[in-house]
Each structure stands twice: as structure tokens, then as C-alpha cells.
Amino acid sequence: MNDSTLPMTENENRAQKLYGGLWELFTDEEYERFAKWMWFDYYKLSEPVGRFMKDAAVLDAGCGGGALVYTSLLEGASRVVGIDLSKDALGHTRRIVDRFAADRADRAELKQASVLELPYDDATFDVVYSAGVLHHTEDPERGFRELIRILKPGGIVWIGLYGAGGLLSGFLIPGARAFRNIIPEEATRKVLDLLKFPALRRYEVLDAMYTPYRYQYREPEVHAWLQRAGLIEPLRTDRALHPLVRRTPWINGEGWIGMRAKKPEA
Numbered sequence: 001m002n003d004s005t006l007p008m009t010e011n012e013n014r015a016q017k018l019y020g021g022l023w024e025l026f027t028d029e030e031y032e033r034f035a036k037w038m039w040f041d042y043y044k045l046s047e048p049v050g051r052f053m054k055d056a057a058v059l060d061a062g063c064g065g066g067a068l069v070y071t072s073l074l075e076g077a078s079r080v081v082g083i084d085l086s087k088d089a090l091g092h093t094r095r096i097v098d099r100f101a102a103d104r105a106d107r108a109e110l111k112q113a114s115v116l117e118l119p120y121d122d123a124t125f126d127v128v129y130s131a132g133v134l135h136h137t138e139d140p141e142r143g144f145r146e147l148i149r150i151l152k153p154g155g156i157v158w159i160g161l162y163g164a165g166g167l168l169s170g171f172l173i174p175g176a177r178a179f180r181n182i183i184p185e186e187a188t189r190k191v192l193d194l195l196k197f198p199a200l201r202r203y204e205v206l207d208a209m210y211t212p213y214r215y216q217y218r219e220p221e222v223h224a225w226l227q228r229a230g231l232i233e234p235l236r237t238d239r240a241l242h243p244l245v246r247r248t249p250w251i252n253g254e255g256w257i258g259m260r261a262k263k264p265e266a
């Protein structure tokens with residue numbers, strides 16, 4: 001249960017409650033495998049972001065159950081800060097890190113905070129990323145500007161956002177979301193349990209249906225964010241790496257938009 005002291009809007013409170021309960025769908029062992037799958041296979045961050053991790057100060061904004069806090073420690077970061085609205089998510093992160101990265105768990109710092117108002121000074125971190133979070137906030141570009149503010153000159157930022165279009169994002173997910181005020185989350189959870197959906201599929205359905213905000217983007221919109229923030233060397237990390245998604249735009253639309261960029265040296 002969340003015993004938050006962080007002031008939150010009603011929608012933020014709904015989001016943190018939803019996510020607070022999602023990580024426990026996995027056993028710790030399943031979650032550890034999920035973490036590695038996300039880093040190495042799904043977001044494919046090991047090369048484009050992982051190579052900047054060694055001895056770096058890293059922020060994971062919206063760390064959820066801690067998957068990428070854990071993998072950042074494995075990649076050799078010297079300090080990994082995970083922030084999230086949900087205290088339950090932070091508790092899960094601590095457990096995962098203590099269990100699976102025990103020899104370096106003291107490098108992880110966890111704090112309840114919003115990506116829209118990060119409690120860190122300008123130019124604090126070498127690497128900043130946010131995987132699947134900004135599109136769930138009231139003002140995603142404001143959150144993005146916060147990430148850039150706390151990034152050091154010469155530092156690396158990576159964001160992962162839902163892409164727009166295709167059958168999935170253009171039709172099926174908006175269709176399912178139309179029912180979210182009619183079918184309570186608890187009822188959907190029970191049905192997914194009865195149908196014996198695997199943890200990851202249950203997580204995906206609940207995430208798609210019940211988050212208060214779910215913005216979706218086209219690549220040029222994301223480039224416009226980078227440009228307005230004065231970033232350089234943009235690299236779309238997923239498109240080059242997921243040919244299957246590229247070949248099925250009628251299903252996946254833009255797919256997942258992962259974008260890395262650099263803050264110019266001062």
C-alpha cells in the first residue's frame with residue numbers, strides 16, 4: 001500500500017496505485033528474467049545506452065519494479081537513482097536489486113518523486129533515461145525537459161514512448177480503453193487470472209487499459225522535442241533493430257519509439 005507524502009493529482013494517484021500492484025504479478029525470478037529481456041531484447045539498450053554506463057551516475061525516471069535499475073547496475077554504473085510515483089514500485093525495486101545485484105546494491109538510491117518535477121540539481125547525471133513513462137504523464141514534454149535539465153553537458157538521454165497508428169495503437173487499444181470506466185480493473189484482473197494469462201500479458205493488458213493518460217507519438221514529434229531541447233546526435237534505437245515491427249506497420253504503426261540523444265558539451 002502506498003502511504004505517499006508526495007503531493008499528487010488525482011490521475012497521478014490512480015497511476016501509482018495501478019502500477020504499484022503490477023510488479024507483484026511476477027515472481028522475483030520471472031521479473032529478473034523480464035528485466036534482462038527488456039534491456040537486451042526489447043528496448044535493446046545494451047549497445048546504444050549501456051556503453052555509456054561504466055562508472056556513470058544514472059537516473060531511471062519512472063523505474064517501476066526496478067528492471068532497468070538492476071540492469072544499469074549490471075552494466076557497471078557507479079550510482080543509479082530510480083524515482084517513481086509509487087512507493088510499492090520502489091519497494092519492489094529494492095527487493096530485486098538486493099536479491100539479484102547484492103554485490104552492488106548500495107549503488108542504488110530510490111526516491112518517490114515525479115518526472116515532472118525532479119528533486120535534483122541541474123547537470124547532476126551522466127545518463128538519464130525513462131522507459132515507458134512520459135506518455136503516462138499529464139505533460140510529457142515537460143517531463144522530457146526535466147530529464148534534460150538534470151543531465152550533464154555531454155550526457156546521454158534515452159526515452160521510450162508509445163508509437164501511434166496501426167491496428168494496435170490506432171484501434172484495438174483505444175477500443176479497450178473505452179471500457180475502462182465500465183469494467184473495473186479488479187474484474188479484468190480476475191478474468192486474466194481465470195484465463196491463466198502469463199504475467200507479462202496481464203501486465204500489458206492492465207497497462208494498456210487502465211492508465212489515466214496514454215499518449216502516442218509519431219517519430220517527427222519526438223524529433224521536435226529533441227530539437228527544442230537543443231540535443232544532438234539523435235538515434236532511433238528500436239527502428240533499426242526491430243525489422244519485424246518495421247515490416248508490419250498496419251499492425252504496429254510506429255511500434256515503440258526508443259530515441260537516444262546527447263546534450264551538447266557546455
Ligand SMILES: C[S@@+](CC[C@H](N)C(=O)[O-])C[C@H]1O[C@@H](n2cnc3c(N)ncnc32)[C@H](O)[C@@H]1O
Nearest residue numbers: 016019062063064084085086114115131132133
Ligand atoms: C509502464 S511503467 C514502466 C516502468 C519501467 N520504466 C519499465 O520499463 O519497466 C510506468 C511507470 O511510471 C511511473 N509513473 C507514472 N507517472 C509518473 C510520474 N509522473 N513520475 C514518475 N513516475 C511515474 C508509474 O508508477 C510506473 O511505475
